[in-house]
Amino acid sequence: xxxxxxxxxxxxxxxxxxxxxxxxxxxxxxxxxxxxxxxxxxxxxxxxxxxxxxxxxxxxxxxxxxxxxxxxxxxxxxxxxxxxxxxxxxxxxxxxxxxxxxxxxxxxxxxxxxxxxxxxxxxxxxxxxxxxxxxxxxxxxxxxxxxxxxxxxxxxxxxxxxxxxxxxxxxxxxxxxxxxxxxxxxxxxxxxxxxxxxxxxxxxxxxxxxxxxxxxxxxxxxxxxxxxxxxxxxxxxxxxxxxxxxxxxxxxxxxxxxxxxxxxxxxxxxxxxxxxxxxxxxxxxxxxxxxxxxxxxxxxxxxxxxxxxxxxxxxxxxxxxxxxxxxxxxxxxxxxxxxxxxxxxxxxxxxxxxxxxxxxxxxxxxxxxxxxxx
Ligand SMILES: NC(=O)c1ccc[n+]([C@@H]2O[C@H](COP(=O)([O-])OP(=O)(O)OC[C@H]3O[C@@H](n4cnc5c(N)ncnc54)[C@H](OP(=O)(O)O)[C@@H]3O)[C@@H](O)[C@H]2O)c1
Numbered sequence: 001x002x003x004x005x006x007x008x009x010x011x012x013x014x015x016x017x018x019x020x021x022x023x024x025x026x027x028x029x030x031x032x033x034x035x036x037x038x039x040x041x042x043x044x045x046x047x048x049x050x051x052x053x054x055x056x057x058x059x060x061x062x063x064x065x066x067x068x069x070x071x072x073x074x075x076x077x078x079x080x081x082x083x084x085x086x087x088x089x090x091x092x093x094x095x096x097x098x099x100x101x102x103x104x105x106x107x108x109x110x111x112x113x114x115x116x117x118x119x120x121x122x123x124x125x126x127x128x129x130x131x132x133x134x135x136x137x138x139x140x141x142x143x144x145x146x147x148x149x150x151x152x153x154x155x156x157x158x159x160x161x162x163x164x165x166x167x168x169x170x171x172x173x174x175x176x177x178x179x180x181x182x183x184x185x186x187x188x189x190x191x192x193x194x195x196x197x198x199x200x201x202x203x204x205x206x207x208x209x210x211x212x213x214x215x216x217x218x219x220x221x222x223x224x225x226x227x228x229x230x231x232x233x234x235x236x237x238x239x240x241x242x243x244x245x246x247x248x249x250x251x252x253x254x255x256x257x258x259x260x261x262x263x264x265x266x267x268x269x270x271x272x273x274x275x276x277x278x279x280x281x282x283x284x285x286x287x288x289x290x291x292x293x294x295x296x297x298x299x300x301x302x303x304x305x306x307x308x309x310x311x312x313x314x315x316x317x318x319x320x321x322x323x324x325x326x327x328x329x330x331x332x333x334x335x336x337x338x339x340x341x342x343x344x345x346x347x348x349x350x351x352x353x354x355x356x357x358x359x360x361x362x363x364x365x366x367x368x369x370x371x372x373x374x
Contacts, residue, residue: 004078009057062090070100109176119317119318174256206356212271223260234335272293272295
């Protein structure tokens with residue numbers, strides 16, 4: 001029996017992963033207990049009440065408390081780190097703890113990162129609209145690119161990914177990172193079930209009456225949260241089920257980056273679909289907004305200030321950047337077959353509109369159009 005620590009059990013990805021593991025009938029998973037590191041007693045209680053003996057919540061202060069993080073990780077052979085990908089010191093502390101184990105099964109960390117780690121900054125630095133990374137063909141080169149980019153310009157999510165893979169390689173820990181594209185769809189965890197990019201884009205479109213663009217070529221690949229969680233499950237099963245625990249089979253260290261990518265779209269398409277959903281839902285047009293569907297050119301600073309907490313670099317990577325990824329390894333190594341493809345993607349914008357309209361997104365439609373409290 002393996003000994004698994006999960007971070008992010010209250011999150012969109014982590015909650016969906018946990019739900020899938022606990023519903024699985026696979027022999028390697030069906031009686032597994034997972035230790036879930038959480039930050040509040042209420043979270044611990046809800047997990048315990050819902051999942052009973054299948055989970056063992058551990059309360060900690062969070063990934064910033066690196067001493068506790070390393071001491072905690074030292075008790076496990078496998079850490080699934082799908083909580084915040086933006087805390088480099090905490091992520092590296094997980095590796096440090098795993099590296100302390102001198103006997104027992106080969107230690108593994110299965111990490112989460114995101115495609116903005118690969119992005120150019122086409123408005124303020126160099127533009128690479130044609131660039132595409134393939135997780136198999138470019139193994140090693142992707143890591144080298146990110147390491148070099150991060151040395152020039154540290155970006156926490158990238159520092160965490162590079163740091164985990166490098167520290168693991170140096171200390172004999174096996175590490176693989178699923179570098180996720182845009183994640184869409186309703187999660188199935190107990191806490192946050194909502195994605196990020198589409199809710200933000202839809203809210204912008206409803207508030208302003210039009211969509212926005214920073215350029216014509218910014219792109220994202222996408223994956224449904226359920227398919228992403230399924231790939232995490234497959235990776236974990238490979239570690240648990242193979243006699244070699246996946247060592248030598250799953251790429252690790254500087255080659256240990258997998259792209260769970262299904263298909264590619266332009267950012268302008270995201271905004272067009274958001275505007276379409278708002279028109280179809282009858283909230284646009286309204287008085288003072290454009291009568292026709294529109295995706296308007298706006299400035300980077302405006303977008304950074306309005307939707308990205310004034311973080312210009314992060315806004316540029318996400319909303320103007322090119323971050324095309326080709327995911328060869330997921331299907332090839334793990335038989336991953338994404339279930340949610342083009343139809344689900346198109347449906348998403350309507351579903352997200354309904355979730356917002358029905359008050360499932362922590363903000364009401366009325367608040368979006370300035371009618372707070374009505
Ligand atoms: N969502 C996307 O579209 C997307 C796309 C690509 C990559 N990613 C990567 O995936 C990661 C997870 O995304 P998500 O959408 O699942 O996020 P999420 O729903 O916001 O969940 C984040 C999880 O991390 C935990 N967490 C946050 N800060 C923490 C801290 N300081 N110490 C310990 N735990 C902490 C949260 O716990 P609490 O409940 O206690 O806050 C929660 O369980 C992102 O950080 C990013 O690196 C996300």
